[in-house]
Amino acid sequence: MDMKRSYFEDVRLFGSAAQVVWFLVLLAALFLFPFLAGPYYVYVVSYAAINVLVALGLNLLVGYTGQISLGHAGFFGIGAYATVLLMNKAALPLLLALLVASLIAAFFGFLLGLPALRLEGPYLAIATLGFGLTIEIIFEKWKFFGGSTGPPVPDFPIHFSSGLSMDQNIYFLVIPLTLAGTIAARNLVRSRVGRAFVAVRDSDIAASCMGVSLMYYKTLAFAVSAFFTGLAGGLFAFHLGQIDPTTFNLMLSIIFLAMVVVGGVASILGSVMGAVLLSVLNLKLKGLQLADFAAIPVIGQGVADFLGAFFMETGMANIRFIVYGLIMVLIMIVEPLGLYGFWIRTKIYWKTWPF
Amino acid sequence: MDSLLGLIQVFVGGFTVGSAYSLIALAMVIIYKTSEVLNFAQGDMAMAATFFAFSLLAVLGLPFYAALPAALLFAVLIGLAAEFLFLRRAKEPNLLGLIIITLGLEMIIFGLASWKWGADPKDLPFPVSPWDTIQIGGLIISYLELLTVATAAVVAAGLFLFFRYSKLGVAMKATQLNRNVARLMGIRTRRILLSAWGLSAGIGALAGLLIAPGGTVDPYMMWDPMMKGFASAVLGGMTSLPGAALGGCIMGVVENLFGFYVSTEFKSVVPFAIIVIVLCLKPSGLLARHYIRKV
Numbered sequence: 001m002d003m004k005r006s007y008f009e010d011v012r013l014f015g016s017a018a019q020v021v022w023f024l025v026l027l028a029a030l031f032l033f034p035f036l037a038g039p040y041y042v043y044v045v046s047y048a049a050i051n052v053l054v055a056l057g058l059n060l061l062v063g064y065t066g067q068i069s070l071g072h073a074g075f076f077g078i079g080a081y082a083t084v085l086l087m088n089k090a091a092l093p094l095l096l097a098l099l100v101a102s103l104i105a106a107f108f109g110f111l112l113g114l115p116a117l118r119l120e121g122p123y124l125a126i127a128t129l130g131f132g133l134t135i136e137i138i139f140e141k142w143k144f145f146g147g148s149t150g151p152p153v154p155d156f157p158i159h160f161s162s163g164l165s166m167d168q169n170i171y172f173l174v175i176p177l178t179l180a181g182t183i184a185a186r187n188l189v190r191s192r193v194g195r196a197f198v199a200v201r202d203s204d205i206a207a208s209c210m211g212v213s214l215m216y217y218k219t220l221a222f223a224v225s226a227f228f229t230g231l232a233g234g235l236f237a238f239h240l241g242q243i244d245p246t247t248f249n250l251m252l253s254i255i256f257l258a259m260v261v262v263g264g265v266a267s268i269l270g271s272v273m274g275a276v277l278l279s280v281l282n283l284k285l286k287g288l289q290l291a292d293f294a295a296i297p298v299i300g301q302g303v304a305d306f307l308g309a310f311f312m313e314t315g316m317a318n319i320r321f322i323v324y325g326l327i328m329v330l331i332m333i334v335e336p337l338g339l340y341g342f343w344i345r346t347k348i349y350w351k352t353w354p355f
Numbered sequence: 356m357d358s359l360l361g362l363i364q365v366f367v368g369g370f371t372v373g374s375a376y377s378l379i380a381l382a383m384v385i386i387y388k389t390s391e392v393l394n395f396a397q398g399d400m401a402m403a404a405t406f407f408a409f410s411l412l413a414v415l416g417l418p419f420y421a422a423l424p425a426a427l428l429f430a431v432l433i434g435l436a437a438e439f440l441f442l443r444r445a446k447e448p449n450l451l452g453l454i455i456i457t458l459g460l461e462m463i464i465f466g467l468a469s470w471k472w473g474a475d476p477k478d479l480p481f482p483v484s485p486w487d488t489i490q491i492g493g494l495i496i497s498y499l500e501l502l503t504v505a506t507a508a509v510v511a512a513g514l515f516l517f518f519r520y521s522k523l524g525v526a527m528k529a530t531q532l533n534r535n536v537a538r539l540m541g542i543r544t545r546r547i548l549l550s551a552w553g554l555s556a557g558i559g560a561l562a563g564l565l566i567a568p569g570g571t572v573d574p575y576m577m578w579d580p581m582m583k584g585f586a587s588a589v590l591g592g593m594t595s596l597p598g599a600a601l602g603g604c605i606m607g608v609v610e611n612l613f614g615f616y617v618s619t620e621f622k623s624v625v626p627f628a629i630i631v632i633v634l635c636l637k638p639s640g641l642l643a644r645h646y647i648r649k650v
Contacts, residue, residue, distance in 0.1 A: 068450070115634065118635060119638060122393050122593050125393060125454065126586055126627075127631055129585075130626070130627025133582065133623070134627055137623060138621075258455070265451070312471065315469050315470040318465070318466040321462045326463060328462070329456050329459035332445055332452045333446060336446055
């Protein structure tokens with residue numbers, strides 16, 4: 001099957017010519033998409049692409065290096081706030097602000113990586129969780145960050161072409177950055193660094209005996225992961241058009257982790273699939289109405305009556321949390337490798353088909 | 356003299372808050388001790404039980420002595436269902452996988468509860484008032500605070516006796532030490548895990564019912580206490596029951612001292628700062644034996 005017969009097969013960027021072709025098709029589709037689809041779908045795809053960046057960063061940390069983080073909303077928030085504040089107060093251009101903000105997030109990732117050198121399991125979970133909550137509270141309570149309404153987000157400054165709407169402009173910035181991030185992550189995991197990450201995950205003691213510096217690679221994993229997340233946060237500020245501290249709460253950290261796990265731990269393709277699935281679900285389920293249930297054939301009216309009688313209609317947006325939770329639990333029970341695992345199984349089934 | 360009394364008052368206030376944290380920490384430690392699962396759903400299980408009590412009291416108008424056991428029973432059922440339906444079914448459970456399952460459970464319960472009861476805060480009709488106070492030697496304590504401390508003390512003592520003298524408690528300890536050997540000794544380890552979840556959910560619900568009257572009943576009510584309770588459990592060492600009780604008290608006192616003397620705004624950040632510092636010095640918490648992994 002997909003057996004690797006030599007070292008060079010293992011480190012190739014593309015597995016086969018077919019993959020190159022599909023990649024080019026994807027590039028063309030992504031380029032043409034905003035001209036063919038409606039504005040709402042452009043918005044959805046940008047949102048999904050931003051989440052892909054976060055999922056990639058988090059997967060490098062959780063999937064490849066084996067360090068649990070429940071505080072990635074903190075890095076996301078740092079990226080968003082730093083980008084906006086650098087543009088507002090230091091008048092930096094957007095791209096430079098994004099870069100500096102991501103570096104700031106990476107620095108905080110490095111700082112969080114330091115206690116992680118000595119902590120594992122539940123202890124690391126609580127330390128990262130505390131980090132996320134602390135960042136949220138600092139944004140809310142410190143006057144410099146604009147209090148509970150957050151700082152004003154400047155207008156998106158880049159216009160690629162005069163005919164494009166703002167959402168389309170954001171799309172054309174987000175998509176190349178996400179593609180670059182995906183390729184960077186893919187390159188990272190097939191290089192020396194990525195293999196060091198995997199070695200740290202599988203057994204940190206054995207890795208350090210083999211000469212992998214735990215201090216260097218663990219803090220590096222945190223920093224790289226925070227860089228990706230910070231970049232996504234900066235883009236998210238413009239995508240949403242406003243930021244406030246409660247956006248970056250614990251629930252967001254959990255959803256990021258859910259993207260990684262639903263997609264498949266330690267898999268780049270999995271991160272992309274998980275992030276896209278949960279982002280689309282998030283936007284779709286947010287606007288769920290009772291009428292949507294009534295539209296189901298045959299049983300629809302009965303279900304809608306039941307739900308209307310026993311549940312609050314104002315709370316229907318919370319259905320997405322139930323769906324997320326169910327997906328997370330079922331994935332762990334049915335296929336711990338996530339969507340990537342389903343994909344691999346399907347592929348193997350068809351490749352070996354009559355047997 | 357006044358400042359000394361003020362200091363003691365702050366201490367006592369922190370201690371009473373801390374005993375609520377202790378209850379949650381104890382509940383988390385019971386599960387972690389027996390099955391090595393970090394139960395992130397603990398807080399929301401308690402929240403659901405509190406909402407259930409609210410429905411019985413305020414909507415159906417049941418008397419409190421009937422609603423309390425019903426709410427506790429409801430919590431125990433949630434705990435049993437969680438273990439039986441989800442945790443037990445997990446394939447190749449590792450730490451991350453188990454955390455994901457309990458996080459997913461948390462989201463399911465959170466979503467269901469805020470769908471059913473809505474996000475607007477409600478008041479729990481509770482027979483013990485959080486506003487009526489008594490004075491003991493110059494210290495002002497409310498009846499609810501007294502009740503919280505008393506409950507935490509009774510639960511902690513009860514758990515100590517339970518794990519020391521009861522057959523089920525000893526079996527739980529054996530299951531934690533080595534599941535296979537416990538099984539060979541004739542202990543039905545799956546039932547032990549099930550009962551640990553039930554017990555823990557019940558204790559968590561007690562905490563929820565004691566926290567709710569001082570604030571409001573809403574879907575987010577247990578987030579903050581749950582984080583503090585988790586932090587307390589980690590501070591105490593995650594596997595040690597006395598550690599969890601002690602951790603909760605330390606957490607409450609330090610938080611209150613900081614809030615009183617330094618800044619109220621950043622009060623809720625303090626526990627995590629303490630946690631990080633303590634863990635850097637003692638990576639397994641205060642009262643747990645340092646766990647050395649065999650390679």
